Amino acid sequence: MVSEKVTSNDVARLAGVSQSAVSRFFTPGTSVSKRTAEKIKAAADELGYRPNVLARSLITGKSRIIGLVVAYLENYFYPDVVERLSRLLQDKGYHVLVFISSLAADKVEEITQEILDYQVDGIVLASANMSSELAARCHASGVPIVLFNRLQDDEKLSAVTSDNRGGGRMLALHLAETGRRRIAYIAGFEGASTQRDRERGFREGLDEAGQALFARDVGNFRYEEAQAAARRLFAAPEAERPDAVFVCNDHMAFAVMDVLRFELNLTIPGDVAVVGFDDVPPARWPSYNLTTIRQSVDDMVAETVATLLSAIEGDVSPARRVCLPGALVVRGSSQPAKPI
Amino acid sequence: MVSEKVTSNDVARLAGVSQSAVSRFFTPGTSVSKRTAEKIKAAADELGYRPNVLARSLITGKSRIIGLVVAYLENYFYPDVVERLSRLLQDKGYHVLVFISSLAADKVEEITQEILDYQVDGIVLASANMSSELAARCHASGVPIVLFNRLQDDEKLSAVTSDNRGGGRMLALHLAETGRRRIAYIAGFEGASTQRDRERGFREGLDEAGQALFARDVGNFRYEEAQAAARRLFAAPEAERPDAVFVCNDHMAFAVMDVLRFELNLTIPGDVAVVGFDDVPPARWPSYNLTTIRQSVDDMVAETVATLLSAIEGDVSPARRVCLPGALVVRGSSQPAKPI
DNA sequence: AACGGCTTTGCATACGTATGAAAGGCGAAG
DNA sequence: CTTCGCCTTTCATACGTATGCAAAGCCGTT
Incomplete structure (x- = not known):
């Protein structure tokens, strides 16, 4: 609190002009003569003056x-x-x-x-x-x-x-085209429109491909909950397990991949295909190398x-x-x- | 722009009190009588009044x-x-x-x-x-x-x-104790104090353990540059490669692990130990499962x-x-x- | 009823800026 | 030399709030 605040008045006094001139100098779109502009600039620099944004807001x-x-x-x-x-x-x-x-x-x-x-x-x-x-x-x-x-x-x-719906659809078609037949879905937070739209598009895509959703669980967009959902989905005997999972966003997809590989010793994509949504940076890291929908x-x-x-x-x-x-x-x- | 802004004056007028009273009502630590407080509260609620933080800032x-x-x-x-x-x-x-x-x-x-x-x-x-x-x-x-x-x-x-220095030291001792003998370091941005302190502590730790740094490269805290650094460090013939790497932060450590595993087909920790610093969430994800220093x-x-x-x-x-x-x-x- | 103390209230002003209106300056045209 | 018009500059005020100060109200005591 050593220094006092320097105001447009201080600058005006030092430059020998009025406060309005100083204000005009610092307001884009207004004009001042070259001479006074120079005086004001010199004074402002000397004092280290900068306009107070808050005061400005009050009036503008x-x-x-x-x-x-x-x-x-x-x-x-x-x-x-x-x-x-x-x-x-x-x-x-x-x-x-x-x-x-x-x-x-x-x-x-x-x-x-x-x-x-x-x-x-x-x-x-x-x-x-x-x-x-x-x-x-x-x-x-x-x-x-x-x-x-x-x-x-x-x-x-x-x-x-x-286009969440369109993205969901693309993923469904992609999984169906690559031969997956027991396709599961892990949902995000049910209240979110992204969750709804992605699921809707995904189901529509499955429908187009002549398939129905094989299983569904909820991960609420959280890593830990997605892990739990994956464990539940894959608790069934081997023949009844999904062979593909669309996880509603990449963040949860990483959790699912980690469970499949390191807890259940399944291979990806050998045993199970995993796809996500968002294309966050880790999705292209080799450890995950995740198929996903890129949102720009x-x-x-x-x-x-x-x-x-x-x-x-x-x-x-x-x-x-x-x-x-x-x-x-x-x-x-x-x-x-x-x-x- | 449909509605006008409602000010303390509007509230005061409706409540039949002065503007200062309204101000006092909304300023913690000041007192108003119960009767006027009620009138003000009613008026404020009716108008949807809330104090303007910017105007308040100007004066306080x-x-x-x-x-x-x-x-x-x-x-x-x-x-x-x-x-x-x-x-x-x-x-x-x-x-x-x-x-x-x-x-x-x-x-x-x-x-x-x-x-x-x-x-x-x-x-x-x-x-x-x-x-x-x-x-x-x-x-x-x-x-x-x-x-x-x-x-x-x-x-x-x-x-x-x-304690970056202390953390670096702990990592050095840990690597030495677990039998590593060709220990490398991948630096962050050289201008950063965290980089300097972590490296310093790490070198001190190696020194204590009777070792010297085996190799060093720079990753500037970026994923891609860390990948490049890892490639350079491990370009040597097998016997002259590091058997451990301390990467200055977790973010870069992930890049290094990905290169070692997926480009060079090395196992971690079998062929190479990798340790990082920060303990960001992915460090505990099973795919990386990274030894690191937890900063709270x-x-x-x-x-x-x-x-x-x-x-x-x-x-x-x-x-x-x-x-x-x-x-x-x-x-x-x-x-x-x-x-x- | 008068007084003293305490709390509550209102008045006025200040915060730092922008801006419309009015005044000033200057040159050109007559 | 005057007049007109335009560009600059200043004056005054406003933005929405907080707060020192003085006036007013309240209540209990003598």
């Missing part, structure tokens, strides 16, 4: 802060999202205020209120659902929201997702930012729902092991 | 925002840090503004300026170094800084680290927050350097394979 009504709500970073899809989103927004002069939420809905409510307290210009909701009532309140406050990697019934909410974080983030910024800049068009295509990435965990 | 000089500078979330140690740090600070009424920095020092400078623009109450510097000059400026602004998981020469900076993220975060908050609350004591002990976690990647 724009904080240049984006609230990001995220429930867990354990799934390595999200750190990547946080990093790229921050970077992109930084480039555009915004910054990210992080709010970690639990999965519980009432927590989300509380958290969102806290976010609004900071007068954020926009909100990215990355791993939590939000009540329609809350969404309405945000909308009423004029704060745009973009759902990231999830959908909600509320038609008023913008959302960016990848870059594209998703870019769309999110575009949607958010256009809404912030006054675009009152109705909610924008972007669904980006995913790509099937075939790797070693699902090579055809049992040709028909 | 406290924003309750903590700036977090982090360079990359690719190493899964950091997502965990972000999550726990955010959670803990949230509980204390603070929030985290994230700044992603590149490793370049000038970027850090720029970023830190941006942080200061937001009038943050404190800064956590998690994966980037900062010039002493910049540190001085922050100090002058009265903004406390805590270095997380790194150290700097500047004695004025508080820092929280785990929880403890580190707790110390960081404690240091930061005490400084914010006016503690002018000199910089506080906390060094937390790490624990050797012996797993399958280093079991004694060649008993003496």
Whole structure:
């Protein structure tokens, strides 16, 4: 607390101009004469002056802060999202205020209120659902929201997702085509739209291929629960075990692979094919070498930012729902092991 | 932009009291009579009023925002840090503004300026170094800084680290005790204190055990570069290859293990022992089952927050350097394979 | 009924900036 | 030399809140 804060008034005094001149100098899009600009610059440099963003926000009504709500970073899809989103927004002069939420809905409510307290210009909701009532309140406050990697019934909410249904379908067809006949599914958290859509697409794909789901269990997007689900699914006698598993995301797929290989001594893809969803970095590490659906974080983030910024800049068009295509990435965990 | 913002004045008018009364009602530690409290509460609820944190900051000089500078979330140690740090600070009424920095020092400078623009109450510097000059400026602004998981020469900076030197030593002794005789090291980014301290402790440990470092290469904390380093280290004829590698962090250790197993067909720990540092979640996944030093993220975060908050609350004591002990976690990647 | 102490309330101002309106400056055209 | 118009600059005010100070209210005591 040694130094006093230096304000635009201090600069103005030193430069021999008015405070407004200083303000104008630091506000892009306004003009000052070359002469005063130089005086102000010199004075500002000497004092180490920088405008107070908070005070500015108070009067402009724009904080240049984006609230990001995220429930867990354990799934390595999200750190990547946080990093790229921050970077992109930084480039555009915004910054990210992080709010970690639990999965519980009432927590989300509380958290969102806290976010609004900071007068954020926009909100990215990355791993939590939000009540329609809350969404309405945000909308009423004029704060745009973009759902990231999830959908909600509320038609008023913008959302960016990848094509979870299409991805699920591709995986089903891939497994069927490579000769799998007892295909199981390990679900994520049932409340998540990604879970629902992936499962739905997967079932549709199986249907197309003339198959039905052989078995199903739930892993709730957690490593340990996915391990447990795998143990249950493979507790049956050998002939009645699945010969393929679609695990709802890569993070859980790693857990399943570890159980199959190191607890049950099964080979992948020899005995069982495993496929996931997301294409997080470890999926391409040789230890896992996991067939999966690539969601382009870059594209998703870019769309999110575009949607958010256009809404912030006054675009009152109705909610924008972007669904980006995913790509099937075939790797070693699902090579055809049992040709028909 | 449908609704107008509701201010303390609106509430005051509706409740039939003064604006100061409303302010007092929402400021902890001040008192209002029960009667007016009720009127204000009713009015505030009706209007959906919540205090504007930014306006409050302007006058109190406290924003309750903590700036977090982090360079990359690719190493899964950091997502965990972000999550726990955010959670803990949230509980204390603070929030985290994230700044992603590149490793370049000038970027850090720029970023830190941006942080200061937001009038943050404190800064956590998690994966980037900062010039002493910049540190001085922050100090002058009265903004406390805590270095997380790194150290700097500047004695004025508080820092929280785990005992990197001691951890390196433990790993060296462990490898020597389990019979390894050609022990190599793959370094992280040379500019990082964690890299320096871990290597130093490791060399000291080898020395104690009467050994010298057999080979050394650099992986710069990146997966791909660590792969390349592993390839170089093991390009020698079989008898001249290392029989153990300490990789400066787990993230790179995974890359090394993948190269050894899947490119060179070596067994771990049979042909080569691999040990890492951090104990990130994948280290205990059976595929890697990596011997490593556990850094307790929880403890580190707790110390960081404690240091930061005490400084914010006016503690002018000199910089506080906390060094937390790490624990050797012996797993399958280093079991004694060649008993003496 | 008057007084003293304590709590509650309202008034006024301050925080650091942006911005509309008004005033000033300067050159060109007449 | 005057007048007009444009570009700069200043003045004044506003943003939404917290807080010192003085006024007002309350309650028990003498």
